Amino acid sequence: MTTTVKFDGSFEGWRKAAGELLRRETHPAQIIWPDPYVPASGLFDHSMPMDGWAAASGDADTLAGRNCSTPLAGHRPCPMVPAKAWQQFLTIARRVCYARYRERFNLLYRMAWRMRHGEPQLPDQLSDPDMLVARHWDALVRRDAHKTKAFIRFKLVHRDPSTGLEHFSAWHRPTQYPLRLVGSFFADRFSTMRWTIFTPDEIAAWDGRHVSYSFNGLKYHFEKWDNIESLWITYYAHIFNPARLNVRAMQKEMPKHFWSTLPETTVLPELIKAASARSLAMRKHIDVPPPKRKPGSHQFTRPTAEHMDAQMPDSARHNQPSQGTEQETT
Amino acid sequence: MDISIKLAILADAAKYDASCASSGAKRRGNGKLGNATGVGICHSYTPDGRCVSLLKILLTNFCIFDCVYCVNRISSNTRRARFTPDEIADLTIQFYKRNYIEGLFLSSGIIQSPDYTMEQLVRCAQLLREVHQFNGYIHLKAVPGAAPELIELAGKYSDRLSANIELPTPTDLTRLAPEKNFNQITAAMGDIAGHINLRRRPPTVIRNPEQTLPLVPNRHPTAAWKSGRRFAPAGQSTQMIVGATPSTDVTILQTASDLYQRYQLRRVYYSAYSLIPHHDSRLPGIAPPLLREHRLYQADWLLRFYGFNLSEIASASNNGQLHPHIDPKLAWALRHPTHFPVDINKASRHELLRVPGLGVRNVDRIIRMRRVAKLRLADLTSLKAPLNRIRPFVMTADYHPSIFELKRLSGPKLRPIQPTLFDLAPTSKSTEMTN
Ligand code: SF4
Numbered sequence: 001m002t003t004t005v006k007f008d009g010s011f012e013g014w015r016k017a018a019g020e021l022l023r024r025e026t027h028p029a030q031i032i033w034p035d036p037y038v039p040a041s042g043l044f045d046h047s048m049p050m051d052g053w054a055a056a057s058g059d060a061d062t063l064a065g066r067n068c069s070t071p072l073a074g075h076r077p078c079p080m081v082p083a084k085a086w087q088q089f090l091t092i093a094r095r096v097c098y099a100r101y102r103e104r105f106n107l108l109y110r111m112a113w114r115m116r117h118g119e120p121q122l123p124d125q126l127s128d129p130d131m132l133v134a135r136h137w138d139a140l141v142r143r144d145a146h147k148t149k150a151f152i153r154f155k156l157v158h159r160d161p162s163t164g165l166e167h168f169s170a171w172h173r174p175t176q177y178p179l180r181l182v183g184s185f186f187a188d189r190f191s192t193m194r195w196t197i198f199t200p201d202e203i204a205a206w207d208g209r210h211v212s213y214s215f216n217g218l219k220y221h222f223e224k225w226d227n228i229e230s231l232w233i234t235y236y237a238h239i240f241n242p243a244r245l246n247v248r249a250m251q252k253e254m255p256k257h258f259w260s261t262l263p264e265t266t267v268l269p270e271l272i273k274a275a276s277a278r279s280l281a282m283r284k285h286i287d288v289p290p291p292k293r294k295p296g297s298h299q300f301t302r303p304t305a306e307h308m309d310a311q312m313p314d315s316a317r318h319n320q321p322s323q324g325t326e327q328e329t330t
Numbered sequence: 331m332d333i334s335i336k337l338a339i340l341a342d343a344a345k346y347d348a349s350c351a352s353s354g355a356k357r358r359g360n361g362k363l364g365n366a367t368g369v370g371i372c373h374s375y376t377p378d379g380r381c382v383s384l385l386k387i388l389l390t391n392f393c394i395f396d397c398v399y400c401v402n403r404i405s406s407n408t409r410r411a412r413f414t415p416d417e418i419a420d421l422t423i424q425f426y427k428r429n430y431i432e433g434l435f436l437s438s439g440i441i442q443s444p445d446y447t448m449e450q451l452v453r454c455a456q457l458l459r460e461v462h463q464f465n466g467y468i469h470l471k472a473v474p475g476a477a478p479e480l481i482e483l484a485g486k487y488s489d490r491l492s493a494n495i496e497l498p499t500p501t502d503l504t505r506l507a508p509e510k511n512f513n514q515i516t517a518a519m520g521d522i523a524g525h526i527n528l529r530r531r532p533p534t535v536i537r538n539p540e541q542t543l544p545l546v547p548n549r550h551p552t553a554a555w556k557s558g559r560r561f562a563p564a565g566q567s568t569q570m571i572v573g574a575t576p577s578t579d580v581t582i583l584q585t586a587s588d589l590y591q592r593y594q595l596r597r598v599y600y601s602a603y604s605l606i607p608h609h610d611s612r613l614p615g616i617a618p619p620l621l622r623e624h625r626l627y628q629a630d631w632l633l634r635f636y637g638f639n640l641s642e643i644a645s646a647s648n649n650g651q652l653h654p655h656i657d658p659k660l661a662w663a664l665r666h667p668t669h670f671p672v673d674i675n676k677a678s679r680h681e682l683l684r685v686p687g688l689g690v691r692n693v694d695r696i697i698r699m700r701r702v703a704k705l706r707l708a709d710l711t712s713l714k715a716p717l718n719r720i721r722p723f724v725m726t727a728d729y730h731p732s733i734f735e736l737k738r739l740s741g742p743k744l745r746p747i748q749p750t751l752f753d754l755a756p757t758s759k760s761t762e763m764t765n
Contacts, residue, residue, distance in 0.1 A: 124702045126695060127712035150371045154428045168427065188359040193427060228424045234334050238341035239386060240376030243604050243617060249379025253372065264374055272377050
């Protein structure tokens with residue numbers, strides 16, 4: 001017999017629901033977790049902020065912690081899950097909840113279950129298969145949340161002539177579902193403005209006091225030109241040093257997937273094309289013969305447009321494991 | 331002159347400054363526009379692979395000095411422009427509200443005098459903080475020779491200050507920047523370090539005991555801290571141009587580590603000298619490979635975070651130059667095979683940090699993992715680390731490298747080569763991201 005869990009699709013919602021299920025000793029195999037971002041997965045009541053029975057009492061914290069008092073018949077008594085290990089797990093879970101994978105809630109619940117059934121140190125078992133997947137998704141979401149903070153571009157949509165209050169909006173295409181992780185960041189940074197962030201999956205809006213979210217994403221965004229954008233593009237075009245062209249490094253950090261919402265990328269192809277010519281001209285000016293190179297080492301200074309396209313096929317972006325999320329000297 | 335033309339000219343003039351970091355300061359918005367997150371965010375990347383985090387511009391590129399490596403020197407016929415402090419403040423606010431930037435990095439050519447120039451820079455920061463209630467990141471250039479009161483004001487409004495050392499040695503500086511004076515620059519750094527130290531959050535934590543104590547004593551930290559007046563909370567940094575003079579990598583690192591120790595710099599930026607229009611004959615006609623910059627950054631990290639000291643780095647160099655094709659840690663390991671293999675299950679953190687291919691995070695992960703169970707080679711695959719590079723240098727519960735593995739590595743790779751000053755390299759990695 002399986003049950004489909006009803007919850008609001010957020011991390012907090014998952015945590016409450018999972019807490020209740022753990023309390024009832026419900027085995028992971030008996031549960032179906034729907035995906036709030038995929039309408040077809042159904043059974044979602046988006047109008048209900050928090051589902052009734054899950055929100056009723058307690059949450060996963062107290063359950064996995066020390067005070068589980070009612071071991072059910074036929075199950076091993078609840079072992080202690082050290083608070084530190086549980087915190088480690090929650091830290092990962094908070095992000096994994098927003099990974100673009102249907103399996104995510106299942107995985108997390110299975111891990112919570114395992115931690116309560118003899119493997120309390122699961123978060124330290126870095127080579128465990130569940131942990132490997134969780135860490136991978138965690139890294140994807142972390143990176144995407146970071147890129148969301150970086151690549152949101154607000155446009156001025158309205159300025160109230162009497163109060164001077166400004167409304168901004170942004171259209172962004174994340175690779176995961178990071179909006180609920182970054183809302184508070186934007187609220188703190190841009191508290192004096194009013195803003196709305198549209199994504200294909202959900203919308204976040206700041207009214208000066210709260211960030212509200214809704215699952216009704218937009219599939220496209222209206223085009224609006226903001227006059228400051230042309231200044232920004234000018235700045236972008238002039239702050240870069242053509243003598244140091246390195247398209248690969250640029251694309252690694254700013255994948256093509258995001259280009260459509262970044263105004264500055266409209267001048268990218270031009271800049272790249274002009275760059276090799278400009279740096280050659282500079283060298284000629286100095287009147288020193290260009291240095292000898294080994295054949296095949298041209299790639300760095302003179303990538304062609306084709307070369308650039310070959311770097312990162314757009315379609316491959318989506319489920320790609322994140323690389324270089326950590327910067328280390330090795 | 332139209333604002334966008336000014337912006338084009340003054341961004342062009344600012345691009346030779348390597349730093350665009352907005353890290354080191356952390357504060358909440360508190361109802362003002364902007365906050366600082368501690369790590370800084372790269373909002374865009376230019377086609378040179380570098381991070382755009384701040385609006386990095388010059389107040390003006392007029393300059394009365396004649397530093398030969400600089401496009402803005404008085405004898406260059408580059409096009410000139412000058413922003414007013416109001417224009418700078420407006421531009422910063424407009425960009426910030428659209429989430430293009432983390433804040434402002436403002437520098438300037440020397441106009442009239444160091445004092446006048448510094449005053450103008452401070453004015454911009456003051457406008458942002460006091461008129462626009464801007465709470466984002468501000469990095470100001472500290473002009474060497476400016477009055478101490480101005481530096482103090484600059485520290486009050488900004489998150490980071492930087493006085494550029496420019497070149498690795500006093501002789502280099504005299505040769506290429508005749509109006510500049512090495513001692514004057516370090517005096518400015520000393521000034522800044524003094525202020526920062528006085529207002530540092532107590533107690534002062536010294537991370538690396540091998541590096542000597544700060545020379546500027548931390549006299550009354552608590553009283554000054556309690557006063558609530560902050561001074562450049564993100565500390566100070568500096569920049570050194572690499573490859574414009576024949577100074578070797580080890581000389582460069584020597585100067586850098588002196589500066590780190592004396593003035594507690596957060597960061598030394600190494601900027602490979604770039605060809606500039608209207609080139610002076612005192613400069614080399616070829617830019618140094620960007621890979622050289624990259625190796626210097628790697629060595630810099632080894633000195634600061636991996637417990638290496640300068641003589642160890644020097645021992646892995648060829649006549650004072652870092653090996654262009656081998657990173658400095660591997661070069662050191664190959665020169666000191668007796669330190670290996672390192673036992674993954676028993677070695678100290680310090681020893682693990684010396685293993686080529688293992689970074690700080692992976693070392694910490696290993697230490698976590700080995701508490702649970704003895705580690706085998708297969709466990710290392712769960713680290714995001716290149717196993718091939720690590721293997722020859724480590725032992726695990728089920729694995730011991732053969733002596734031949736190390737020999738095979740050191741054979742061809744360590745052949746002394748003669749890297750020239752302008753040795754060319756095919757690739758480089760962007761080093762410009764976070765601190
Ligand atoms: S002082 Fe020297 S380095 Fe600075 S802008 Fe003037 S000429 Fe350039």
